[in-house]
Amino acid sequence: MGRYIAIRLALGLVTLISVTVLVFVATNLLPGDAATEILGRGATPETLARFREQLGLDDPLVLRYGKWLWDLLHGDLGQSLTTQTPIAETIWPRLVSTLRLAGLTALVSVPLAIGLGILSAAHEGTALDRVLAIGALAAISFPEFFTAYLLILVFSVKLGWFPNLSTIFPEMGFWESLHAMVLPIVALACLVTAHMMRMTRTSILSVMSQPYIEMAFLKGVPRGAVITRHALPNAAAPIIAVVAMNLAYLVVGIVVIEVVFVYPGLGQYMVDAVAKRDIPVVQACGLIFGIAFIGLNLVSDILAVLVNPRLRSPNRGR
Amino acid sequence: MAQDPILEIRNLRIEAQEHVLVDDVSLTLRRGEVLGLIGESGAGKSTIALAAMGYARAGCRITGGEIRIDATDLRRIGVTGRQGYRGVRIAYVAQSAAASFNPAMRLVDQICESPLRHRQMTKAEAQARAVALLGRLGLPDPQALARKYPHEVSGGQLQRAMAAMAVIGRPDILVFDEPTTALDVTTQLEVLALIKKIIAEEHSAALYISHDLAVVSQLADRIMVLRGGKMVELGTCAQILTAPRECYTAALVAERDHSQPMMRPLPADPGPPVLRVQKVEAAYGRTRVLQGVTLDLHRGETFAVVGESGSGKSTLAKVLTGLLPPVAGRVALDGRPLPEGYRSRSAEELRRIQLIHQLPDMSLNPRQSIGKIVGRPAALRLGLKGAGLRSRVEELLALVGLPAAFADRQPPQLSGGQKQRVAIARALAAEPDILICDEPTSALDQLIADDILRLLVRLQDELGLSYLFITHDLGIVRRIAHRTLVLLQGQTVAVGPTAEVFAEPMHPYTRNLLVSVPQMKPGWLEAVMAEKTVHK
Incomplete structure (x- = not known):
């Protein structure tokens, strides 16, 4: 068990290092560089060359990677090329915003998804199951911007219940900012809930044909209790995995929603940086996304072992 | 003893989509009585047992009849009503405990x-x-x-x-669904004695389901014989065993009796061994599972390897087929050393040793046609193709007693016995000299298993095959094996001609295995258990 977690952690670290390499190489393959972007068309070759030297863009790739990694290990994300300010200062509040949106969405959608999944499995083949299936498929099939604009149209433009922009300022109170975030939360929850709910239902039903489920029925256990007490713990591993995937998606993949609602998150920050060829910012964002993905998958792998008594107890060999 | 029945099933009918699983079966059970239900797989025994609890598996429906516990019909009291009876008045013991515990x-x-x-x-x-x-x-x-x-x-x-788990709620009725089938003979014996004790101590009535008449005869007061979802015969235990009225029952009773050897005796000088195994040791990780096993297999000979589960008999099969390289010892084929792993063996060496698995359900690819399954080794090892391959497949199917038309079918359309015939045909397709049979009949019903044994003996006669036959069933060993090796925790306990291994003086472990084989004699269980306590 401890050994398993140690191996997982080590593998996570290896993956993280390869992510830094990929992020660094990929961002350097982008056409154009910050010098041409900042100085504009009027720049002479001489000023461009001097500016590049100043930014250190002429050093070999390996050397620049080494320096970047070394600075990272010391907590230095580097300086933004366009604003000449430390990236850490700008990125921190953005990260907090993104995590807040993702966290609130997860708080709503994970219990909802698992609850609806259980409900759907308990009523397999009934009208309720079918209505839930159709709802889930619809929610998955609509592109997220479509759902977002639909929500804005109904709840903001027609009914006027919520603002159509979700820009959050530091001086806003908790309830005020929560009010502003309702629509993006709903839009995101629609998407991830459907996915997790379908997976919960499928995992539970795949366990339902096991002999120990039949045994539970023959002990006089009602169907609801059979599902929650007997099926769910044995179906937990795939459910945990799909929940982790969706949480990672909430951190990484919500650029579209952020743009639609003008929400000041990490995704928007990265898109801006790409447009301005602000390579260090793109790299920092990419790295944070990588950490989120690897970390959540690590947690899901470890949880999947913890819920399984066969894997939890030390392996005595045979 | 003229009490009212505690469980009464009348005119029970259970249907799946298109066919009838149980047709017009009625039975009664009084307090303290054990009713044995016996029949082959597909006879409807388990379906009836589950129906006694008001339960039908997915895809099955109870479409007619009454299931009364005392005066209440379980079919008329709804799901919640039935939940109140299960575990309280009637409890279930399933076949595979390993699968039935969460x-x-x-x-x-x-x-x-x-x-x-x-x-x-x-x-x-x-x-x-x-x-x-x-x-x-x-x-x-x-x-x-x-x-x-x-x-x-x-x-x-x-x-x-x-x-x-079944008796904790002090139920009046216990349903045992093949509770010892998945166990070794020695463990089966102990569990049987315990079941008998529980039924007596708890004063409960019991339905006991098994395909093994010898097992049922040790517990049941009355026996019902089922076939194809219909009742064949119902009678007291003694009457069924000694004076069966129906031919089918008579065949079931007779089956255990002919323990005469089926195989042809070996010539006095069998020549050099085809396969020579010397001091082979094998291990999983650090755990030794085989310790110094030595045996010679001659042409046309059947060599049985017997032992309980965990004795290392299947590991020996893995070593010989090259799936598990041994940690020590030598294996020689026709006097030439056989490379340890299957990857380093030549195509010719691979062709000469073939394997038949225990579970035909799992060893045949359910999506491939029988023709493809059987034809694959013939194409791979002998280079046959086109019309030549097709006629060879038909020949092989005929050899194992299947019609040529089966080539176009797929495994799910076949019965268990037919699937095992296909598995044998596949093994024969490579024209091997040695067949390693890993419990090839233990998943089959007795009458079907007998057919497969007869087939194997006939094929040995016709083709001069050598069998290494792995089994825990001593009844089979005495009927088909020329020589036998008894394994206990990876070590050889006894080895030699079968008759000698099972003749006095026997190793205590061999005797233990032998006396544990259920017999149809009334009172056998008590006698064996009494003898065992004396020895302890």
């Missing part, structure tokens, strides 16, 4: 679940009774055992824990 729950929680749910006891009472029951069932350190998860406990112990 792997994610402690044993004690599963055993106490029904009495707690039905509010029969407090949690403390239920747990105390669970531990007491486990102790009464002869399990060591019941307190600690109760806290374990199913995977930490052996199959025999789990089967006893399941018996505890």
Whole structure:
């Protein structure tokens, strides 16, 4: 068990290092560089060359990677090329915003998804199951911007219940900012809930044909209790995995929603940086996304072992 | 004893989509009585047993008849009503305890679940009774055992824990669905004795389902013989065994009797051995599972390897087929050393040794046609193709007694016995010299298993094959094996001509295996158990 977690952690670290390499190489393959972007068309070759030297863009790739990694290990994300300010200062509040949106969405959608999944499995083949299936498929099939604009149209433009922009300022109170975030939360929850709910239902039903489920029925256990007490713990591993995937998606993949609602998150920050060829910012964002993905998958792998008594107890060999 | 029946089933009819699984079966059960249900797989025994609890598996429907416990018809009281009877008035013991315990729950929680749910006891009472029951069932350190998860406990112990789970709520009726089929002969014997004791001590009535008439005859007062979902015959245990009225029953009774050897005797000088195994040792990780096994297999000979599960007999098959390289020892084919792993063996060496698995359901690809399954080794090892391959496949199917038209079918359309014939045809397709048979009949019903044995003996006669026959069934060994090797925890306990291995003086372990084979004699179980306690 401890050994398993140690191996997982080590593998996570290896993956993280390869992510830094990929992020660094990929961002350097982008056409154009910050010098041409900042100085504009009027720049002479001489000023461009001097500016590049100043930014250190002429050093070999390996050397620049080494320096970047070394600075990272010391907590230095580097300086933004366009604003000449430390990236850490700008990125921190953005990260907090993104995590807040993702966290609130997860708080709503994970219990909802698992609850609806259980409900759907308990009523397999009934009208309720079918209505839930159709709802889930619809929610998955609509592109997220479509759902977002639909929500804005109904709840903001027609009914006027919520603002159509979700820009959050530091001086806003908790309830005020929560009010502003309702629509993006709903839009995101629609998407991830459907996915997790379908997976919960499928995992539970795949366990339902096991002999120990039949045994539970023959002990006089009602169907609801059979599902929650007997099926769910044995179906937990795939459910945990799909929940982790969706949480990672909430951190990484919500650029579209952020743009639609003008929400000041990490995704928007990265898109801006790409447009301005602000390579260090793109790299920092990419790295944070990588950490989120690897970390959540690590947690899901470890949880999947913890819920399984066969894997939890030390392996005595045979 | 003229009480009213405690369980009464009248004109039961159970249907799946298109066919009838159980047709017009009626039975009664009185307090303290054991009714044995016997028949081949597909006879409807388990379906009837589950129906006695008002339960039908997915895809099946109870479409007619009454199921009365006392005066209440379980079919008329709704799902919630039935839940109140299950675990309380009638409880179930399943065939595979390993599969019937929830792997994610402690044993004690599963055993106490029904009495707690039905509010029969407090949690403390239920747990105390669970531990007491486990102790009464002869399990060591019941307190600690109760806290374990199913995977930490052996199959025999789990089967006893399941018996505890069934009787904890003091039900009036116990349903045993092949409770010893998945166990070794020696473990089966102990579990059978315990089941008998429980039924007597709890004064409960029982339905006992088995395909093994010898097992049923040790427990049942009356026996019902079923075939194809219909009742063939119902009578007292003694009448069924000694004076069966129907031919089918007579065939079942006779089957155990002909323990005459089926195989042709070997010539006095069998020549040099085809396969020579010398001091082979094998291990999984650091655990030794085979320790210095030596045997010679001659042409046309059947060499049986017997032992309980965990004795290392299947590991020997893995070593010989090259799936598990041994850690020490030598294997030689026709005097030439055989490379250890199958990857380093030549195509010719691979062709000459073929394998037949225990479970034909799992060893045949369900999506491939029989023609493709059988034809593949012939194409791969002998380079046949086109019309030549097709006619060879038909020849092979004819050899194992299947019509040529089967080539276009797929495994799910075949019965268990037919699938095992296909597996044999596939093994023969490479024209091997040696067949390694790993419990090829243990998943089959007795009459079908007999057919397969006869087929193997005939093929040995016609083709001069050598068999290494792995089994735990001593009845089979005495009928088909020229020589036998008895394994205990990876070590050879006895080896030699079969008649000698099973003649006095026997190794105590060999005798234990031999006396544990169920016999149809009434009172056999008590006699064996009495003898065992004397020896202890």
